[in-house]
Amino acid sequence: MTGTGQKDSQRWRGFQIIDACLAPGGVPLPRLAARVGQTPFFAYDRALISQRVADLRKHLPDDVALNYAVKANPMPALVQHLAGLVDGFDLASAGEMMTALDTTMPAERISFAGPGKTRDELTRAVAAGITVNVESERELETLSEIGRKAGQRLRVAIRVNPDFELRGSGMRMGGGAKQFGIDAERVPQVLRWIGQHDFEFLGFHIFSGSQGLNAAAITEAQSKTIDLAIELSAHAPSPVRKLNIGGGFGIPYFDVDVALDLAAVGQGLAEHMPRVRAKLPKAQVMVELGRYIVGEAGVYVCRVVDRKESRGQVFLITDGGLHHQLAASGNFGQVLRRNYPVSIGNRIGQAADETANVVGCLCTPLDLLASKMDLPHAVVGDFVVIFQSGAYGLTASPTAFLSHPHPSEVLV
Amino acid sequence: MTGTGQKDSQRWRGFQIIDACLAPGGVPLPRLAARVGQTPFFAYDRALISQRVADLRKHLPDDVALNYAVKANPMPALVQHLAGLVDGFDLASAGEMMTALDTTMPAERISFAGPGKTRDELTRAVAAGITVNVESERELETLSEIGRKAGQRLRVAIRVNPDFELRGSGMRMGGGAKQFGIDAERVPQVLRWIGQHDFEFLGFHIFSGSQGLNAAAITEAQSKTIDLAIELSAHAPSPVRKLNIGGGFGIPYFDVDVALDLAAVGQGLAEHMPRVRAKLPKAQVMVELGRYIVGEAGVYVCRVVDRKESRGQVFLITDGGLHHQLAASGNFGQVLRRNYPVSIGNRIGQAADETANVVGCLCTPLDLLASKMDLPHAVVGDFVVIFQSGAYGLTASPTAFLSHPHPSEVLV
Numbered sequence: 001m002t003g004t005g006q007k008d009s010q011r012w013r014g015f016q017i018i019d020a021c022l023a024p025g026g027v028p029l030p031r032l033a034a035r036v037g038q039t040p041f042f043a044y045d046r047a048l049i050s051q052r053v054a055d056l057r058k059h060l061p062d063d064v065a066l067n068y069a070v071k072a073n074p075m076p077a078l079v080q081h082l083a084g085l086v087d088g089f090d091l092a093s094a095g096e097m098m099t100a101l102d103t104t105m106p107a108e109r110i111s112f113a114g115p116g117k118t119r120d121e122l123t124r125a126v127a128a129g130i131t132v133n134v135e136s137e138r139e140l141e142t143l144s145e146i147g148r149k150a151g152q153r154l155r156v157a158i159r160v161n162p163d164f165e166l167r168g169s170g171m172r173m174g175g176g177a178k179q180f181g182i183d184a185e186r187v188p189q190v191l192r193w194i195g196q197h198d199f200e201f202l203g204f205h206i207f208s209g210s211q212g213l214n215a216a217a218i219t220e221a222q223s224k225t226i227d228l229a230i231e232l233s234a235h236a237p238s239p240v241r242k243l244n245i246g247g248g249f250g251i252p253y254f255d256v257d258v259a260l261d262l263a264a265v266g267q268g269l270a271e272h273m274p275r276v277r278a279k280l281p282k283a284q285v286m287v288e289l290g291r292y293i294v295g296e297a298g299v300y301v302c303r304v305v306d307r308k309e310s311r312g313q314v315f316l317i318t319d320g321g322l323h324h325q326l327a328a329s330g331n332f333g334q335v336l337r338r339n340y341p342v343s344i345g346n347r348i349g350q351a352a353d354e355t356a357n358v359v360g361c362l363c364t365p366l367d368l369l370a371s372k373m374d375l376p377h378a379v380v381g382d383f384v385v386i387f388q389s390g391a392y393g394l395t396a397s398p399t400a401f402l403s404h405p406h407p408s409e410v411l412v
Numbered sequence: 413m414t415g416t417g418q419k420d421s422q423r424w425r426g427f428q429i430i431d432a433c434l435a436p437g438g439v440p441l442p443r444l445a446a447r448v449g450q451t452p453f454f455a456y457d458r459a460l461i462s463q464r465v466a467d468l469r470k471h472l473p474d475d476v477a478l479n480y481a482v483k484a485n486p487m488p489a490l491v492q493h494l495a496g497l498v499d500g501f502d503l504a505s506a507g508e509m510m511t512a513l514d515t516t517m518p519a520e521r522i523s524f525a526g527p528g529k530t531r532d533e534l535t536r537a538v539a540a541g542i543t544v545n546v547e548s549e550r551e552l553e554t555l556s557e558i559g560r561k562a563g564q565r566l567r568v569a570i571r572v573n574p575d576f577e578l579r580g581s582g583m584r585m586g587g588g589a590k591q592f593g594i595d596a597e598r599v600p601q602v603l604r605w606i607g608q609h610d611f612e613f614l615g616f617h618i619f620s621g622s623q624g625l626n627a628a629a630i631t632e633a634q635s636k637t638i639d640l641a642i643e644l645s646a647h648a649p650s651p652v653r654k655l656n657i658g659g660g661f662g663i664p665y666f667d668v669d670v671a672l673d674l675a676a677v678g679q680g681l682a683e684h685m686p687r688v689r690a691k692l693p694k695a696q697v698m699v700e701l702g703r704y705i706v707g708e709a710g711v712y713v714c715r716v717v718d719r720k721e722s723r724g725q726v727f728l729i730t731d732g733g734l735h736h737q738l739a740a741s742g743n744f745g746q747v748l749r750r751n752y753p754v755s756i757g758n759r760i761g762q763a764a765d766e767t768a769n770v771v772g773c774l775c776t777p778l779d780l781l782a783s784k785m786d787l788p789h790a791v792v793g794d795f796v797v798i799f800q801s802g803a804y805g806l807t808a809s810p811t812a813f814l815s816h817p818h819p820s821e822v823l824v
Contacts, residue, residue: 071775071814092775095815114814116717116729116773136720136729138792161722177725179771179779305528308548310573313589317528317548326810333743333778359591361528363483363504366745367591380550395812398738402483402526403507403807 012348013341013387014048014296022345022385024299025412029345029383032412033301039383040302040320041408042394044078048297049390053085056289059266061273065286067111069247070096072290072391073298077411079103082293090244090288091130094121101128111244113159113205115179119146126150131242133159133205135181137190144197153198157242158191159205160184160232164224166209166248167217175208184228188235195237203236203283204229207246211291215261218248219268226272230279239282249292253388254338260292291391298390300325300407301345304382305361313372314356318384321360321367324407326397328386331366342370345383350376358384362402424760425753425799426460426708434757434797436711437824441757441795444824445713451795452714452732453820454806456490460709461802465497468701471678473685477698479523481659482508484702484803485710489823491515494705502656502700503542506533513540523656525571525617527591531558538562543654545571545617547593549602556609565610569654570603571617572596572644576636578621578660579629587620596640600647607649615648615695616641619658623703627673630660631680638684642691651694661704665800666750672704703803710802712737712819713757716794717773725784726768730796733772733779736819738809740798743778754782757795762788770796774814 010017021028024043033039056066065087070079076099079089083103091097091112100110112125113133119142125132126146134140134156147154161183165175182190194201206225212218225245233240252259269287276285302320309315322329330337342358344350352374360367369386378384399406422429433440436455445451468478477499482491488511491501495515503509503524512522524537525545531554537544538558546552546568559566573595577587594602606613618637624630637657645652664671681699688697714732721727734741742749754770756762764786772779781798790796811818 074815092814093816095817099815114773114775115720115727115771116731118717118731118773136718138718138720177723177727177769178777179720179722179727179729179769180775180777183722305530306548306550308527308550308591310591310595311589315527315589315591317591319528319530331743331745332810335747357589357591359527361526361530363526363592365590365592395815396810398744398808398810400807400811402504403486403511404505405507 010349012343015045015299017348020346020348020350022299022343022348027412029301029385032410033383036408036410038405038408040300040324041410042298042300042389044073044075044294044298044390044409044411046081046411049078049081049294050085052293052297055262059262060287061266061270063273063285064269065284067244067286067288068293069288069290070100073294074099074395075409075411076102078294081411088286094124097124097128097130111157111205122146126152126154129155131155131157131202133157135159137182140190140193147198153200155200155202156194157202157205157244158182158187159207160187160228162206162208162225162228164208164221166212166221168212168214169209169217169248170211170250180207184232187232191232191235191237201236201238203240203242204232205244207288209248211250212248213250213252213257213260215264215268218265221248222269223272226276230275233280240280241282241284243276243280243283243285244288245285247287247289247292249289251291251295251388253340256338295388295391298393300328300386300389300393302384304378304380304384307378307380314354316356316358316378316384317361318358318369319361320384320407321362321369322397323360323362323399323401323404324397325369325386325389325393327392328389329366329368332396337371339370339373341387342373343385343387344376344378345385347376347378347382353377361404422761424755427457427711429760432758432760432762434711434755434760439824441713444822445795448820448822450817450820452712452736453822454710454712454801456485456487456706456710456802456821456823458493458823461490461493461706462497464705464709467674471674472699473678473682475685475697476681477696479656479698479700480705481700481702482512485706486511486807487821487823488514490706493823500698506536509536509540509542523569523617534558538564538566543567543569543614545569547571549594552602552605559610565612567612567614568606569614569617569656570594570599571619572599572640574618574620574637574640576620576633578624578633580624580626581621581660582623582662592619596644599644603644603647603649613648613650615652615654616644617656619700621660623662624660625662625664625669625672627676627680630677633660634681635684638688642687645692652692653694653696654698655688655692655695656698656700659699659701659704661701663703663707663800665752707800707803710805712740712798712801712805714796716790716792716796719790719792726766728768728770728790728796729773730770730781731773732796732819733774733781734809735772735774735811735813735816736809737781737798737801737805739804740801741778741780744808749783751782751785753799754785755797755799756788756790757797759788759790759794765789773816
């Protein structure tokens with residue numbers, strides 16, 4: 001139980017198992033919890049992140065760059081780790097920019113997208129020398145003013161709101177009326193405006209959806225994205241040098257989900273790349289991924305504090321809850337609640353001999369981490385592990401809810 | 413616009429209006445924003461909170477005590493304000509306990525409920541001398557150990573999981589199998605155990621639901637609660653001195669909601685109080701309210717950063733979003749998204765002459781603060797106000813999501 005025991009070569013959901021304990025980064029949970037000094041915590045497995053990047057490199061065409069979307073998990077150590085693995089960072093706030101600039105990633109490979117960028121954020125982005133993916137004419141005008149004052153030529157790309165969306169995606173980021181980007185049909189006039197002002201035009205950012213598990217749908221969206229970029233490039237003041245075709249690669253959260261066929265996605269993109277090379281010869285195509293790179297490499301770990309039977313049902317009450325892992329409780333934008341994968345972290349491989357509800361310590365019935373799940377019999381002190389917690393976990397949760405202690409994070 | 417103009421006697425949703433500007437605590441928004449130094453922020457109106465407590469005092473029977481559930485809004489200044497107005501505080505964590513003990517509220521009037529209390533939390537509660545509402549046999553045993561070590565006689569009440577629930581409540585806290593409290597049918601044996609150990613038994617905490625808008629349903633639940641307490645008291649080792657009958661008083665969030673008839677609730681409870689006086693003559697009945705006391709006294713204020721038309725729809729893009737007011741985006745446990753009441757805070761009373769979507773600055777389509785709402789034409793720099801934001805606003809939101817700056821809070 002303490003990591004001194006015999007090593008077990010088995011793995012569970014990618015993670016090492018040592019003496020029936022999950023071992024993120026090879027450190028069994030009891031020892032990891034002792035090192036962290038508390039539960040709950042999030043643990044991210046460095047090797048699993050590296051492995052995922054290697055898988056992407058293997059399957060994506062060689063001339064496609066791989067960017068990390070910092071919003072998925074902005075833990076500084078993790079972003080530092082990724083700085084040595086990916087080709088660029090994409091940001092959604094000035095806060096993320098601070099983290100990104102503290103790494104070795106050059107400013108030229110960092111871009112900043114997001115609606116409603118304030119003048120302060122734009123000013124900081126200009127000072128940092130990163131690329132701004134502009135989302136509106138107002139942003140362009142503000143940037144032009146900032147550039148004039150700073151005597152700097154600004155690097156801009158256009159975030160385009162396409163007229164299509166990623167079929168079957170968990171979240172639709174494009175198509176129809178949207179707050180994101182500039183409607184595709186307005187882009188030609190915006191490109192003209194850019195040409196008349198002192199900008200360094202880099203290219204396009206076209207994002208049509210996220211959390212897609214269907215390779216064919218992703219390939220279709222990528223193909224349409226490439227077509228749209230080629231079409232819009234006719235109006236550009238200079239050749240397209242950057243083409244961010246977005247991400248959209250999902251991970252399986254629920255029993256009903258089937259993992260994305262990455263080889264098929266890579267093959268699909270390879271088939272469309274010749275069109276880019278022919279029509280946009282100077283363009284670096286980049287894929288922007290967040291969740292897909294880190295989501296499956298992270299677990300949320302809490303401890304059983306109480307075990308209770310109420311009217312025939314077993315409740316494992318933990319020191320964690322939805323204040324740390326909101327999405328796992330089914331309360332963050334989900335219409336239908338389903339269980340995330342959950343295990344008793346020090347009883348991996350033991351037979352599931354009871355049906356239990358795993359709940360958090362909050363005074364609300366929403367705080368349900370696993371509903372009627374078959375699990376090995378757990379006792380007070382055992383570890384509850386929620387998988388698929390590496391992305392949009394801690395930062396997407398209401399940590400101040402009910403004023404409980406803040407969870408820790410560890411990259412191991 | 414700066415608070416120096418002529419005063420307007422009109423009010424909007426309880427708040428003063430000065431020169432067409434919402435004026436929480438009598439300070440018009442432009443001036444309040446200048447004082448706070450940023451948007452977004454939450455503003456809580458001290459007078460509206462006091463008024464709500466006065467309304468409760470007017471309608472509830474004189475011998476019913478009024479407790480504040482700190483979890484609804486733990487802002488220290490607000491809790492300080494309420495310390496002078498209510499009869500007690502109810503807590504859900506040791507973090508809330510720190511805030512409560514920093515006020516003038518005596519420890520004897522503070523109680524701590526919640527599933528999964530850790531040994532550390534229980535030890536701190538014992539040291540503070542507050543009442544623990546025990547939720548399980550394990551908590552009782554742990555408390556007994558802590559008490560022996562501390563040489564202290566412990567004040568405990570039993571949180572009962574009733575066998576009924578508040579009809580039509582937004583959240584069901586009792587009835588069926590639950591992580592909350594001890595099942596009513598097991599309470600007699602637990603009372604026996606308490607009598608055999610060195611505890612000061614205070615009474616019961618019975619909570620059957622929250623966010624109820626139907627006075628008759630609340631009265632019915634209160635009546636059943638009183639019956640259950642009387643029934644259980646037969647097994648108690650000493651007379652019941654505290655009977656916390658919970659809260660459940662809701663506030664209207666949506667167009668379709670009708671405000672709770674507080675007079676009817678007060679009258680209903682008055683009709684059942686003689687039964688308490690006869691059967692539990694030493695019992696102080698208390699109502700525990702959070703949302704109802706502070707929810708309508710708070711607004712969330714952000715600013716329009718961009719204004720954009722996309723494929724025929726208007727988008728007002730703000731510097732706020734779901735990372736500060738998650739429930740208003742419809743993503744915190746809601747099945748069906750409805751608009752919270754939203755106004756342009758410096759155009760109160762102006763005709764609604766366009767239909768707009770109000771969105772936040774996050775890179776996610778979930779970040780929708782108002783969908784297709786009729787509003788006066790707003791421009792960049794205008795204030796967007798979300799009402800009904802005094803409870804479960806800031807602390808129930810994922811503030812670290814996308815690493816944007818933290819919002820401020822002001823009690824005014």
